[in-house]
Amino acid sequence: MKRLRRSILYVPGNNPGMIRDAHIYGSDVILLDLEDSVAMTEKDAARFLVYNALKTLDFGGKEVAVRINGLDTDFGLKDLEAVVRAQPDVIRLPKTDSEQDVIACEKEIERIEAACGIPVGKTKMIAAIESAQGVLNAREIAHASKRLVGIALGAEDFTADLKTTRSADGIELLTARSMIVMAARSAGIDALDTVFSDVNDTEGFIKEAKLIKQLGFDGKSVINPSQIKPLHAVFTPTKDEIEKSLAIVEAMEEARKRGSGVVSMNGKMIDKPVLDRALHLLELAGATNALRSAMQ
Amino acid sequence: MKIKEVGIAGTLESSDILIKVEPSDDNKITISLDSLVIKQFGNQIRKVIMDTACELGVEGARITAIDKGALDCTIRARTAAAIYRAGQSDDYIWEGSNA
Numbered sequence: 001m002k003r004l005r006r007s008i009l010y011v012p013g014n015n016p017g018m019i020r021d022a023h024i025y026g027s028d029v030i031l032l033d034l035e036d037s038v039a040m041t042e043k044d045a046a047r048f049l050v051y052n053a054l055k056t057l058d059f060g061g062k063e064v065a066v067r068i069n070g071l072d073t074d075f076g077l078k079d080l081e082a083v084v085r086a087q088p089d090v091i092r093l094p095k096t097d098s099e100q101d102v103i104a105c106e107k108e109i110e111r112i113e114a115a116c117g118i119p120v121g122k123t124k125m126i127a128a129i130e131s132a133q134g135v136l137n138a139r140e141i142a143h144a145s146k147r148l149v150g151i152a153l154g155a156e157d158f159t160a161d162l163k164t165t166r167s168a169d170g171i172e173l174l175t176a177r178s179m180i181v182m183a184a185r186s187a188g189i190d191a192l193d194t195v196f197s198d199v200n201d202t203e204g205f206i207k208e209a210k211l212i213k214q215l216g217f218d219g220k221s222v223i224n225p226s227q228i229k230p231l232h233a234v235f236t237p238t239k240d241e242i243e244k245s246l247a248i249v250e251a252m253e254e255a256r257k258r259g260s261g262v263v264s265m266n267g268k269m270i271d272k273p274v275l276d277r278a279l280h281l282l283e284l285a286g287a288t289n290a291l292r293s294a295m296q
Numbered sequence: 297m298k299i300k301e302v303g304i305a306g307t308l309e310s311s312d313i314l315i316k317v318e319p320s321d322d323n324k325i326t327i328s329l330d331s332l333v334i335k336q337f338g339n340q341i342r343k344v345i346m347d348t349a350c351e352l353g354v355e356g357a358r359i360t361a362i363d364k365g366a367l368d369c370t371i372r373a374r375t376a377a378a379i380y381r382a383g384q385s386d387d388y389i390w391e392g393s394n395a
Contacts (some may be wrong), residue, residue, distance in 0.1 A: 017309065017312070020370075044380065044381070045305045045374070048377045051373070052372050056369035057369060078386070085391065155327070
């Protein structure tokens with residue numbers, strides 16, 4: 001079954017209380033952050049904390065990722081040396097501008113895995129794209145490594161790079177979002193959206209979540225546990241959608257038995273793309289337990 | 297590792313521990329601990345600090361700890377960070393994998 005990445009909860013890497021409690025909020029992914037949420041003077045302390053937490057704590061079966069500092073900083077390689085040995089599921093590489101950034105990071109991960117007896121290739125990667133250059137190279141980035149399970153948009157740095165600001169409707173992000181979704185789809189990996197920074201604006205958050213789902217994203221980063229439940233609600237298929245999808249699958253199966261690849265259902269043509277969408281929705285429904293609820 | 301100066305790591309926030317490591321004239325590690333749960337977990341906290349210091353090859357140090365309910369992994373992390381800072385070193389020795 002497909003691994004869900006509807007919600008990626010940012011957890012500051014130098015906050016032991018938040019790291020300890022991170023698994024209780026129900027996000028699909030826990031992202032321990034060594035980059036922007038950690039003060040420059042505390043990078044070493046956060047690295048020790050994340051390393052020891054990964055080696056010790058039970059994160060309740062959640063996918064655990066670590067955002068390292070960029071490899072062009074004094075901290076990035078040190079982060080990798082520690083974190084890869086502690087075996088998170090995923091390393092999130094920030095500020096990915098080109099496929100070379102992914103390849104360089106993968107090379108270091110591979111070296112560390114080999115040096116300490118971890119099966120080479122076990123550590124997965126997510127590349128965060130945070131610049132115009134990165135967006136223009138999104139396709140190459142998405143195809144740069146078999147370790148990649150997703151590419152993500154980092155909108156704060158991206159909008160700064162564009163010399164604009166974030167707006168309520170997100171028009172400034174539309175091209176980048178669309179290009180990232182297409183690049184991810186072409187590589188068969190997840191497309192992951194950026195954070196919504198105003199934790200008090202639930203209405204605005206839900207509106208943005210609906211938008212990015214419609215664009216094709218698989219999930220979104222969140223900066224507060226309160227954003228997880230409404231985000232999952234947006235990504236969980238409704239009973240009506242599930243019933244329609246089941247009917248489409250059934251109708252297509254009947255058509256296949258008759259030797260046809262197309263069928264009419266309630267006056268609408270049903271063909272392979274419609275079937276593919278129905279199957280994708282049912283897969284999501286199965287993964288979110290919505291299918292079981294709808295069948296009861 | 298030789299302790300060359302005062303090294304501090306951690307905070308006084310809940311679930312954290314503040315560790316201060318200072319040079320010592322003799323080859324002994326002494327630990328002064330303040331914790332809200334000292335009666336229940338004082339010995340365990342001291343043990344984690346002492347084990348971490350010994351693993352890092354510290355021979356002489358005065359360690360002061362103010363605990364705010366930290367887990368063992370946090371105590372280990374803060375102790376190690378304070379020792380490396382006090383030793384003016386970033387030559388970290390990360391353990392291998394469990395694979």
